Amino acid sequence: MAEDAMMDFSIEELREFLQADLLDVPVDPRFKERLKRRLWELVERQVRDREPNPDD
Protein backbone atom coordinates (compact mmCIF):
# COMPACT_ATOMS: atom_id res chain seq x y z
CA MET A 1 0.00 0.00 0.00
CA ALA A 2 1.52 3.29 -1.05
CA GLU A 3 2.38 5.52 1.87
CA ASP A 4 0.92 8.46 -0.05
CA ALA A 5 -2.48 6.78 -0.17
CA MET A 6 -2.28 6.33 3.58
CA MET A 7 -1.91 10.09 3.99
CA ASP A 8 -5.18 10.78 2.22
CA PHE A 9 -7.18 11.66 5.34
CA SER A 10 -7.95 14.75 7.35
CA ILE A 11 -6.59 15.82 10.70
CA GLU A 12 -10.10 15.25 12.04
CA GLU A 13 -9.97 11.63 11.04
CA LEU A 14 -6.59 11.20 12.64
CA ARG A 15 -7.92 12.88 15.76
CA GLU A 16 -10.78 10.35 15.77
CA PHE A 17 -8.20 7.59 15.74
CA LEU A 18 -6.26 9.11 18.61
CA GLN A 19 -9.41 9.79 20.62
CA ALA A 20 -10.14 6.10 20.47
CA ASP A 21 -7.24 5.87 22.95
CA LEU A 22 -9.52 7.42 25.56
CA LEU A 23 -11.89 4.50 25.34
CA ASP A 24 -11.54 1.38 27.37
CA VAL A 25 -13.01 -1.24 25.05
CA PRO A 26 -12.67 -4.69 26.57
CA VAL A 27 -10.77 -7.15 24.41
CA ASP A 28 -10.85 -10.92 24.47
CA PRO A 29 -7.28 -11.72 25.60
CA ARG A 30 -7.38 -15.02 23.69
CA PHE A 31 -8.11 -13.17 20.46
CA LYS A 32 -5.27 -10.74 21.14
CA GLU A 33 -2.80 -13.52 21.86
CA ARG A 34 -3.91 -15.68 18.93
CA LEU A 35 -3.58 -12.75 16.53
CA LYS A 36 -0.14 -11.92 17.92
CA ARG A 37 1.06 -15.48 17.31
CA ARG A 38 -0.29 -15.52 13.73
CA LEU A 39 1.25 -12.17 12.93
CA TRP A 40 4.62 -13.23 14.28
CA GLU A 41 4.48 -16.37 12.11
CA LEU A 42 3.79 -14.08 9.15
CA VAL A 43 6.77 -11.88 10.00
CA GLU A 44 9.05 -14.89 10.46
CA ARG A 45 8.03 -16.28 7.07
CA GLN A 46 8.77 -12.97 5.42
CA VAL A 47 12.18 -12.75 7.07
CA ARG A 48 12.98 -16.31 5.96
CA ASP A 49 11.85 -15.60 2.40
CA ARG A 50 14.09 -12.55 2.23
CA GLU A 51 17.19 -14.38 3.44
CA PRO A 52 19.63 -15.32 0.67
CA ASN A 53 19.82 -19.03 -0.09
CA PRO A 54 23.18 -20.26 1.24
CA ASP A 55 23.38 -22.69 -1.68
CA ASP A 56 23.36 -19.85 -4.23
Added chain:
Amino acid sequence: MPRDRSSFSATTEDRTDQDLVTAIRAGDESAFSVLYGRYFQRVYNFSYTRLRNRADAEEATQDTFTAVFRSMGAYRGTASLLSWIYGIARNTVNNQIRKSRAHEVRLERAQAELGTPGLGVDDYSPEERLSFRRSADVIQHTLRSVTPWQAEVFFLRHFENLPIQEIADRMSRSNDAVRSSLYRVKRLVVDALESEGAGAD
Protein backbone atom coordinates in the same frame (compact mmCIF):
# COMPACT_ATOMS: atom_id res chain seq x y z
CA MET B 1 29.92 -6.10 30.37
CA PRO B 2 26.63 -7.53 29.06
CA ARG B 3 23.45 -5.58 29.76
CA ASP B 4 21.06 -7.19 32.21
CA ARG B 5 17.67 -8.23 30.85
CA SER B 6 15.72 -5.47 32.59
CA SER B 7 17.77 -2.70 30.99
CA PHE B 8 17.47 -4.43 27.61
CA SER B 9 13.66 -4.55 28.00
CA ALA B 10 13.54 -0.89 29.01
CA THR B 11 15.63 0.01 25.99
CA THR B 12 13.37 -1.99 23.65
CA GLU B 13 10.23 -0.35 25.07
CA ASP B 14 11.69 3.12 24.56
CA ARG B 15 12.65 2.57 20.95
CA THR B 16 11.10 4.72 18.28
CA ASP B 17 8.61 3.29 15.84
CA GLN B 18 11.14 3.50 13.04
CA ASP B 19 13.73 1.60 15.06
CA LEU B 20 11.15 -1.06 15.85
CA VAL B 21 10.23 -1.42 12.18
CA THR B 22 13.88 -1.84 11.24
CA ALA B 23 14.34 -4.45 13.95
CA ILE B 24 11.18 -6.34 12.99
CA ARG B 25 12.36 -6.54 9.39
CA ALA B 26 15.50 -8.19 10.74
CA GLY B 27 13.42 -10.74 12.65
CA ASP B 28 13.51 -9.21 16.14
CA GLU B 29 10.59 -10.74 18.04
CA SER B 30 10.85 -8.44 21.06
CA ALA B 31 10.56 -5.41 18.76
CA PHE B 32 7.52 -7.02 17.16
CA SER B 33 5.93 -7.52 20.61
CA VAL B 34 6.51 -3.92 21.54
CA LEU B 35 5.04 -2.57 18.31
CA TYR B 36 2.04 -4.87 18.53
CA GLY B 37 1.45 -3.85 22.14
CA ARG B 38 1.86 -0.21 21.28
CA TYR B 39 -0.84 -0.19 18.58
CA PHE B 40 -3.17 -3.10 19.23
CA GLN B 41 -5.60 -1.41 21.63
CA ARG B 42 -5.65 1.76 19.55
CA VAL B 43 -6.60 -0.11 16.38
CA TYR B 44 -9.13 -2.24 18.23
CA ASN B 45 -10.74 0.77 19.94
CA PHE B 46 -11.02 2.60 16.64
CA SER B 47 -12.51 -0.44 14.87
CA TYR B 48 -15.01 -1.02 17.67
CA THR B 49 -16.04 2.64 17.70
CA ARG B 50 -16.86 2.54 14.01
CA LEU B 51 -18.28 -0.99 13.73
CA ARG B 52 -20.04 -1.22 17.11
CA ASN B 53 -19.70 -4.95 17.62
CA ARG B 54 -16.92 -7.20 18.85
CA ALA B 55 -16.85 -9.73 16.02
CA ASP B 56 -16.50 -7.06 13.33
CA ALA B 57 -13.96 -5.15 15.40
CA GLU B 58 -11.87 -8.31 15.79
CA GLU B 59 -12.05 -9.00 12.06
CA ALA B 60 -11.06 -5.43 11.20
CA THR B 61 -8.21 -5.48 13.72
CA GLN B 62 -6.92 -8.75 12.32
CA ASP B 63 -7.13 -7.49 8.73
CA THR B 64 -5.45 -4.21 9.65
CA PHE B 65 -2.47 -5.79 11.39
CA THR B 66 -2.10 -8.44 8.72
CA ALA B 67 -1.86 -5.69 6.11
CA VAL B 68 0.54 -3.70 8.31
CA PHE B 69 3.00 -6.55 8.82
CA ARG B 70 2.65 -7.86 5.27
CA SER B 71 3.57 -4.53 3.79
CA MET B 72 6.05 -3.46 6.45
CA GLY B 73 8.87 -4.10 4.01
CA ALA B 74 7.50 -1.34 1.82
CA TYR B 75 7.16 1.22 4.63
CA ARG B 76 9.69 3.97 3.96
CA GLY B 77 9.09 6.31 6.89
CA THR B 78 7.85 9.32 4.91
CA ALA B 79 4.63 9.17 6.92
CA SER B 80 4.68 8.51 10.65
CA LEU B 81 3.97 4.91 11.56
CA LEU B 82 0.91 6.08 13.48
CA SER B 83 -0.64 7.73 10.44
CA TRP B 84 0.38 4.80 8.23
CA ILE B 85 -1.30 2.27 10.53
CA TYR B 86 -4.30 4.57 10.92
CA GLY B 87 -4.68 4.82 7.15
CA ILE B 88 -4.74 1.04 6.85
CA ALA B 89 -7.21 0.74 9.77
CA ARG B 90 -9.49 3.37 8.31
CA ASN B 91 -9.57 1.72 4.87
CA THR B 92 -10.13 -1.71 6.42
CA VAL B 93 -13.04 -0.46 8.52
CA ASN B 94 -14.58 1.45 5.60
CA ASN B 95 -14.37 -1.65 3.40
CA GLN B 96 -16.06 -3.66 6.10
CA ILE B 97 -18.85 -1.11 6.41
CA ARG B 98 -19.31 -1.13 2.63
CA LYS B 99 -19.54 -4.93 2.61
CA SER B 100 -22.09 -4.84 5.45
CA ARG B 101 -24.17 -2.26 3.60
CA ALA B 102 -24.10 -4.30 0.42
CA HIS B 103 -25.11 -7.28 2.50
CA GLU B 104 -27.99 -5.30 4.05
CA VAL B 105 -29.17 -4.10 0.64
CA ARG B 106 -29.13 -7.68 -0.56
CA LEU B 107 -31.14 -8.81 2.47
CA GLU B 108 -33.67 -6.03 1.98
CA ARG B 109 -34.01 -6.92 -1.67
CA ALA B 110 -34.48 -10.57 -0.75
CA GLN B 111 -37.13 -9.59 1.74
CA ALA B 112 -38.89 -7.36 -0.79
CA GLU B 113 -38.96 -10.20 -3.32
CA LEU B 114 -40.11 -12.73 -0.76
CA GLY B 115 -42.80 -10.39 0.53
CA THR B 116 -44.17 -9.90 -2.97
CA PRO B 117 -45.96 -13.06 -4.04
CA GLY B 118 -45.58 -12.15 -7.70
CA LEU B 119 -48.15 -11.79 -10.41
CA GLY B 120 -51.75 -11.91 -9.36
CA VAL B 121 -51.10 -10.57 -5.90
CA ASP B 122 -54.73 -9.54 -5.67
CA ASP B 123 -55.61 -13.23 -5.87
CA TYR B 124 -54.18 -13.72 -2.36
CA SER B 125 -56.20 -13.17 0.75
CA PRO B 126 -55.00 -10.77 3.44
CA GLU B 127 -54.14 -13.80 5.58
CA GLU B 128 -52.02 -15.25 2.80
CA ARG B 129 -50.25 -11.95 2.22
CA LEU B 130 -49.55 -11.71 5.93
CA SER B 131 -48.14 -15.23 5.80
CA PHE B 132 -45.81 -14.26 2.94
CA ARG B 133 -44.67 -11.25 4.95
CA ARG B 134 -43.99 -13.37 8.04
CA SER B 135 -42.02 -15.86 5.99
CA ALA B 136 -39.95 -13.06 4.49
CA ASP B 137 -39.17 -11.74 7.98
CA VAL B 138 -38.13 -15.19 9.16
CA ILE B 139 -35.90 -15.75 6.16
CA GLN B 140 -34.29 -12.35 6.54
CA HIS B 141 -33.71 -12.96 10.23
CA THR B 142 -32.11 -16.32 9.46
CA LEU B 143 -29.84 -14.83 6.81
CA ARG B 144 -28.66 -12.25 9.31
CA SER B 145 -27.62 -15.04 11.66
CA VAL B 146 -25.21 -16.70 9.21
CA THR B 147 -21.95 -15.33 7.86
CA PRO B 148 -22.12 -12.78 5.02
CA TRP B 149 -20.52 -15.35 2.73
CA GLN B 150 -23.19 -17.95 3.47
CA ALA B 151 -25.98 -15.38 3.06
CA GLU B 152 -24.53 -14.30 -0.27
CA VAL B 153 -24.38 -17.88 -1.56
CA PHE B 154 -28.02 -18.36 -0.58
CA PHE B 155 -28.98 -15.13 -2.29
CA LEU B 156 -27.08 -15.94 -5.51
CA ARG B 157 -28.69 -19.36 -5.71
CA HIS B 158 -32.25 -18.59 -4.78
CA PHE B 159 -32.73 -15.00 -5.94
CA GLU B 160 -30.36 -14.73 -8.86
CA ASN B 161 -30.73 -18.40 -9.83
CA LEU B 162 -27.06 -18.87 -10.55
CA PRO B 163 -25.72 -22.40 -11.04
CA ILE B 164 -23.49 -23.85 -8.34
CA GLN B 165 -20.38 -23.69 -10.51
CA GLU B 166 -20.79 -20.00 -11.17
CA ILE B 167 -21.38 -19.27 -7.51
CA ALA B 168 -18.27 -21.27 -6.62
CA ASP B 169 -16.22 -19.33 -9.19
CA ARG B 170 -17.48 -15.97 -7.95
CA MET B 171 -16.88 -16.79 -4.31
CA SER B 172 -13.54 -18.58 -4.93
CA ARG B 173 -14.80 -21.67 -3.17
CA SER B 174 -15.25 -25.29 -4.18
CA ASN B 175 -18.58 -26.60 -5.45
CA ASP B 176 -18.76 -28.81 -2.36
CA ALA B 177 -18.28 -25.84 -0.05
CA VAL B 178 -21.08 -23.98 -1.83
CA ARG B 179 -23.42 -26.99 -1.67
CA SER B 180 -22.61 -27.58 1.98
CA SER B 181 -23.28 -23.95 2.83
CA LEU B 182 -26.57 -23.95 0.89
CA TYR B 183 -27.72 -27.09 2.66
CA ARG B 184 -26.91 -25.62 6.05
CA VAL B 185 -28.65 -22.31 5.42
CA LYS B 186 -31.68 -23.98 3.84
CA ARG B 187 -31.93 -26.23 6.89
CA LEU B 188 -31.87 -23.17 9.17
CA VAL B 189 -34.51 -21.41 7.06
CA VAL B 190 -36.79 -24.45 7.00
CA ASP B 191 -36.44 -24.98 10.75
CA ALA B 192 -37.15 -21.31 11.38
CA LEU B 193 -40.19 -21.33 9.10
CA GLU B 194 -41.52 -24.46 10.78
CA SER B 195 -41.09 -22.87 14.20
CA GLU B 196 -42.81 -19.72 12.96
CA GLY B 197 -45.67 -21.79 11.55
CA ALA B 198 -46.05 -23.68 14.82
CA GLY B 199 -46.01 -20.42 16.78
CA ALA B 200 -48.61 -18.82 14.58
CA ASP B 201 -51.09 -21.65 15.02
